[in-house]
Each structure stands twice: as structure tokens, then as C-alpha cells.
Amino acid sequence: MTKYSLLSLVRNAGRGHRDWREAWRSPEPKPSYDALIIGGGGHGLATAYYLASEHGLTNIAVLEKGWIGGGNTGRNTTIIRSNYLEDASSRLYDHAVDLWEGLSRELNFNVMFSQRGVMNLAHNEHDVRELRRRVHANQLNGVDAEWLWRDEVQAFCPVLNCDPAARYPILGATLQRRAGVARHDAVAWGYARGADRRGVDVVENCEVTGFIIRNGEVRGVETTRGEIRAPKIGVVTAGHSSVMATMAGLRLPIESHPLQALVSEPIKPILDTVVMSNAVHVYVSQSDKGELVIGAGADLYNSYAQRGSFPVIEETVRALVELFPFTSRLSMLRSWGGIVDICPDASPIISKTPVRGLYFNCGWGTGGFKATPGSGWVFAHTMARDEPHSLNAPFTIERFHSGALVAEHGAAAVAH
Amino acid sequence: MLLITCPWCGVREEHEFACGGEAHIVRPLDSHTLDDAEWADYVFMRRNPKGVQYERWVHNDGCRRWFNMARHTVSHEILAIYKVGEPKPEFEG
Numbered sequence: 001m002t003k004y005s006l007l008s009l010v011r012n013a014g015r016g017h018r019d020w021r022e023a024w025r026s027p028e029p030k031p032s033y034d035a036l037i038i039g040g041g042g043h044g045l046a047t048a049y050y051l052a053s054e055h056g057l058t059n060i061a062v063l064e065k066g067w068i069g070g071g072n073t074g075r076n077t078t079i080i081r082s083n084y085l086e087d088a089s090s091r092l093y094d095h096a097v098d099l100w101e102g103l104s105r106e107l108n109f110n111v112m113f114s115q116r117g118v119m120n121l122a123h124n125e126h127d128v129r130e131l132r133r134r135v136h137a138n139q140l141n142g143v144d145a146e147w148l149w150r151d152e153v154q155a156f157c158p159v160l161n162c163d164p165a166a167r168y169p170i171l172g173a174t175l176q177r178r179a180g181v182a183r184h185d186a187v188a189w190g191y192a193r194g195a196d197r198r199g200v201d202v203v204e205n206c207e208v209t210g211f212i213i214r215n216g217e218v219r220g221v222e223t224t225r226g227e228i229r230a231p232k233i234g235v236v237t238a239g240h241s242s243v244m245a246t247m248a249g250l251r252l253p254i255e256s257h258p259l260q261a262l263v264s265e266p267i268k269p270i271l272d273t274v275v276m277s278n279a280v281h282v283y284v285s286q287s288d289k290g291e292l293v294i295g296a297g298a299d300l301y302n303s304y305a306q307r308g309s310f311p312v313i314e315e316t317v318r319a320l321v322e323l324f325p326f327t328s329r330l331s332m333l334r335s336w337g338g339i340v341d342i343c344p345d346a347s348p349i350i351s352k353t354p355v356r357g358l359y360f361n362c363g364w365g366t367g368g369f370k371a372t373p374g375s376g377w378v379f380a381h382t383m384a385r386d387e388p389h390s391l392n393a394p395f396t397i398e399r400f401h402s403g404a405l406v407a408e409h410g411a412a413a414v415a416h
Numbered sequence: 417m418l419l420i421t422c423p424w425c426g427v428r429e430e431h432e433f434a435c436g437g438e439a440h441i442v443r444p445l446d447s448h449t450l451d452d453a454e455w456a457d458y459v460f461m462r463r464n465p466k467g468v469q470y471e472r473w474v475h476n477d478g479c480r481r482w483f484n485m486a487r488h489t490v491s492h493e494i495l496a497i498y499k500v501g502e503p504k505p506e507f508e509g
Contacts, residue, residue: 242464253460255437256489301435304466304490310417311431344460400460401452 004108023189024068024196029203032229033061035383036221037236038208038244040064041073042184043361043368044236045191045202046376047383049107052198054377055384060200060230062192063223065207069188072238075306075338076369077261077283077295079274081118081179083138083145084411088394089347090141095391096374097178103373109190111182112288118179118274119148119157121323122172127279130410131174144178157273159324167322168280181274181285187372211248211358218248218357234359234383239304239339241362248355252362253400254341257298259366260308262316262335264327266290271324278410280319291333294320298340298366308337340365345405346412350379350392359383360397367412418492422475423483423499436472438462439484440504466490467509472500 002008002021012020035051037044040062051057064070080100082093104110122128131147138145153173154162162170192202203225210222212229220229235244239256266289276283276295283295296316299308313335321328343349343363348371350361361379364371378392388396399405418430444450444458463469469489474482486496486507496505 240466242462243466246463246465251457251461252464253456253462255462255464256466301471301487302437302464302469302489303492305492309430311429401456403452 023193024202027201027203029061029063029201029206029223029225029228031227032220033059033201034230035060035232035234036228036230037062037234038221039236039238040068040188040192040202040204041071041236041238042069042187042191042372043238043364043375043379044234045188045195046372047234047236047361047379048200048202048376049191049195049198050377050380051384052195052200055380057384058199061228062195062200062202063206063208063221063228064202064204067204068192068202069185072338072340072368073184073188075261075336076184077285077293078181078184078369079118079179079276079283079285079295079367080113080182080370081176082143082370083118083120083134083174083176083179084408085134085137086406086408087141088406089408089411090138090143092374092378092391092395093371094141094143095377096371099373099377100182103187103190107190107194109186109193111186111190113180113182115178115180116273116285117156117175117177118276119153119173119175121153121170121275121277121279123168123170123277123279125171128171131172134411135174138176144176146175146177148173148175157271157275159270159326160275161323161325168277168319179274184369191376208244208247213248213355213358216354216356218355232357232359232383234361234379236361236379238362238364238368239341241341241360245360248353248358250353250355252349252360252397253344254349254363255302256304256339256341257300258303258305258308258337259298259340260296260312260316260335260337262294262296262313262332263287264292264294264330264332267292267330270326275323277319277323280322282316282319282323284320284324292327292330298342304339306337306339340368342366344400346408347406348375348395349397350375350382350388351396351398352382352386352388353397365412418494420473420485420494421497422478422481423497424481425475425478428475428478432475432477433473434476436474436482439470439472468495468507470504
């Protein structure tokens with residue numbers, strides 16, 4: 001495995017870039033492993049990486065029905081932040097930001113983590129009260145957060161329409177300077193390469209079709225490439241979590257909805273931060289290629305179609321043009337949808353299940369990308385030790401029995 | 417864009433409606449005997465099928481009345497629309 005460095009870049013450039021090796025192998029699945037991860041998105045690959053690097057489990061495989069990063073990892077708007085309201089969530093998401101800060105170096109793969117700040121806009125008195133409450137809660141929890149009034153918002157992001165007579169007046173905004181964006185594909189590729197280098201088999205085009213469960217214990221899975229045995233199996237399949245749970249005879253409180261995004265034609269640098277608005281429902285950043293990356297809302301009915309409905313796009317673009325008048329003559333290049341797994345309290349499930357050896361990591365809903373390293377890190381701990389880490393202990397399936405929900409509808413930012 | 421036939425108003429566009437989630441969830445009659453897990457199953461757990469979903473819709477910007485729909489969650493094809501209280505039509509998948 002080549003270590004990526006300036007030297008390797010120069011050496012390969014000298015040979016016309018003909019000698020680069022593949023970043024990870026394409027192994028045939030073995031008949032048995034010590035542990036399996038189902039789902040080769042960012043969270044699943046991060047889990048495999050940390051199982052190998054932190055817990056010494058290297059005889060493991062990631063089973064992906066399509067290709068690496070072809071699901072929600074490659075479909076999100078790449079926003080990373082940790083300004084959640086509740087103590088449990090702010091700890092979980094802030095730990096992920098800690099990992100993001102060292103990730104490119106750890107993986108020897110540039111994930112292009114850019115801490116350009118994330119603003120959440122307040123358009124009315126209620127928004128102001130709610131968002132300032134969140135800033136105060138964040139500050140008490142040691143999470144980077146500050147409050148900006150309108151003039152400060154205008155100074156921080158001059159292209160925003162802060163006119164008091166605007167259709168959606170901006171009264172103020174929260175700002176998390178430590179937040180930002182990363183290159184989503186690179187996160188999947190970096191973790192796949194890092195896991196592969198530690199001996200993990202990353203198996204693509206391998207769809208799980210059933211579980212082998214005996215006496216309440218999981219023994220393995222049936223796949224399109226044969227039966228694979230393992231005493232520990234972690235399911236990290238996002239929008240398809242309910243499908244997997246049904247195969248295992250379990251029920252989850254999750255509903256799958258399409259969440260859409262779109263990108264504009266590339267333009268010169270104009271937006272050097274991330275702007276989100278809950279109330280009018282749009283969030284925007286500018287990619288390194290110059291495209292505006294625009295997040296839309298979730299469709300309100302269940303779907304597995306990986307495409308959303310047009311009225312949602314229309315509403316989003318309407319809000320975009322009001323907030324950023326310069327976008328009115330911008331062409332949009334493409335739009336797409338991902339299937340997100342939404343929990344009733346807008347918080348994830350990172351948990352053991354009633355089936356021994358079977359673990360679920362799901363329910364990340366509309367905001368899973370930001371948690372990728374942290375999610376993998378705590379899930380690896382949960383699988384390796386057969387007990388949750390203190391960071392994910394509140395995020396069990398049993399919280400729906402006890403009523404100890406972690407309500408984050410405000411901080412989750414996408415109405416659902 | 418879904419075109420939805422409201423049983424009272426006829427064919428209208430999707431944005432006039434709101435989806436109320438899974439239909440035919442019956443509140444347990446013997447609620448005093450349920451434990452926490454059984455309550456959680458009624459309140460929170462959902463089928464969320466990849467296939468035919470039976471769900472409730474309301475014509476928010478029209479007659480504001482509720483009805484049921486059988487819809488495929490991959491193709492979005494609407495297989496049946498029926499009034500609340502009418503028997504659930506059976507579809508494969």
C-alpha cells in the first residue's frame with residue numbers, strides 16, 4: 001500500500017500517473033469472519049476502521065450491496081457541526097468534530113475538512129429565543145457557539161439579504177466557527193483504504209438477503225455471494241435499516257424518507273461559510289469546484305426511491321432566491337435524493353438488540369454525515385466490548401420503552 | 417409529483433395533501449395490561465416497508481378530510497385509495 005505524500009505525488013507525476021495502485025483490494029468474501037459490518041457507507045467503513053485500529057479486530061469484512069460510498073455518503077451536503085441542544089447529543093457530535101480535526105492525518109487521505117463556520121439563521125422572535133437557548137446550552141456544554149445579531153450576520157456573510165424589509169428578515173444567527181464541510185467521497189474512500197490496509201475485507205456488490213439466527217444469537221448472513229458466518233454483526237444501512245430489522249425479526253421506530261439536494265453551475269468564490277435556515281428551509285455552501293451545494297427538505301411520505309418530489313425543490317429554491325438574491329439567474333446542474341432513516345426523536349440508535357451479537361447503528365436521519373467518525377468510533381466500541389461507550393449509552397433502542405428520548409428536532413435542522 | 421384522487425374532491429396535486437403515516441394501527445384495548453415494550457411497539461415501532469405501504473393522508477388544502485391509501489414505496493404507484501373504515505385491500509409485496 002502506497003503512503004500518500006508529496007514524494008509519492010512527485011514520483012508518480014514523473015511516470016505520468018500510470019503506476020497508482022488501487023486504494024483498496026476487491027477480495028472474495030471468506031466463509032467466516034470474527035465480525036461483519038453490513039453497509040459500506042461512511043459510518044460502516046469507519047466502524048470497520050476503528051474495530052481494526054482501536055480494538056485489534058482485523059479478521060472482519062464490510063459487506064456493501066452496491067459500491068463504496070454510493071448511498072447517502074455520496075448524496076449529502078457535507079455539513080459538519082455539533083451545535084445540538086441536549087447534553088447527550090452535544091457530547092456525541094462534538095466528539096465527532098474532535099475526530100474530524102485529525103482525520104486527514106490519521107487516514108493519510110485528504111478529506112478536505114474545512115472549518116469555515118456554520119450559521120443557523122433566525123427569522124422571527126421565536127427563532128431568536130430558540131436559537132439563543134441552543135447557543136447557551138452549547139456554551140454550558142463546552143461546544144463552540146456564538147450569537148450574532150443582524151449587523152454581525154451581514155458583516156460575516158455580506159451576500160445574505162439582511163434588509164429588514166426582506167421576505168424572510170434575518171434577526172440574527174448562531175455561528176459555530178469550528179463547524180464546516182468535508183469532501184464526502186474522500187471520507188468513504190479514506191476509511192475504506194485505512195480499513196483495507198489493516199486487513200479488513202471490503203466486499204462490494206454483496207447484498208445481504210437474510211440473517212442466520214439460532215437460539216436468539218446471530219450466527220451469520222446469507223448474501224448474494226453465499227453464506228458468511230460471524231458471531232458479531234453490525235448493521236449500518238441507513239435508509240434500509242427497517243428492511244434489515246424485518247429480516248432479523250425486529251421492529252424499529254424508523255421511517256424512511258427521501259431528502260433532496262441540488263447543485264448550481266460553478267461560479268467564482270462568493271460564499272466562504274455555510275448558511276442554514278430552518279424556518280424557510282434551505283442550507284447552502286460553496287464547493288471547492290465553485291458550485292453552490294443546496295440542501296432541500298425531506299419529503300413527508302415514506303419512500304425508498306432515492307428521488308424526491310418537485311414541490312420540495314421548488315420551495316427550497318424559492319427560499320434560496322429570497323436569502324441570496326444573486327442566485328436568481330443561476331442555473332442548477334442537477335438534483336438528487338437520498339433515503340434517510342428518521343427516528344421519532346430525531347436522534348440516532350447506536351445499540352445492542354434483543355438478538356445477541358446483532359447491533360444496529362441507524363436513525364441518523366437528515367444529519368448523519370457530520371457524525372461519521374464519531375459514529376464509527378462508538379459503534380466499534382459497542383461491538384468489540386458488547387456494551388455501549390458512555391457517549392452512545394443514551395442512544396439505545398430501549399429509550400423508546402423507557403421514554404428517555406433525546407429530542408433534537410430543532411437542532412436536526414430539517415423539518416420532519 | 418403525485419396526483420392524488422381525494423375520495424371527496426377528485427384529482428389534486430400532491431402539495432394539497434399531507435401524509436399521516438402508517439394506517440391500520442389499532443390502539444390496544446387492554447392498555448392496562450401492557451408493559452413498556454408493548455406500549456413502545458404501539459406508539460413508536462413502524463413497518464416502514466420497502467414495497468406496499470398502507471398509509472393515512474389528509475386533504476389539508478381542500479376538504480381537510482382523512483382517507484387511506486395503498487402506495488408502493490419504490491415506484492410511488494398509488495394502488496388504491498379508500499375511505500377510513502373500509503376494509504384494507506390486499507396487494508402483493
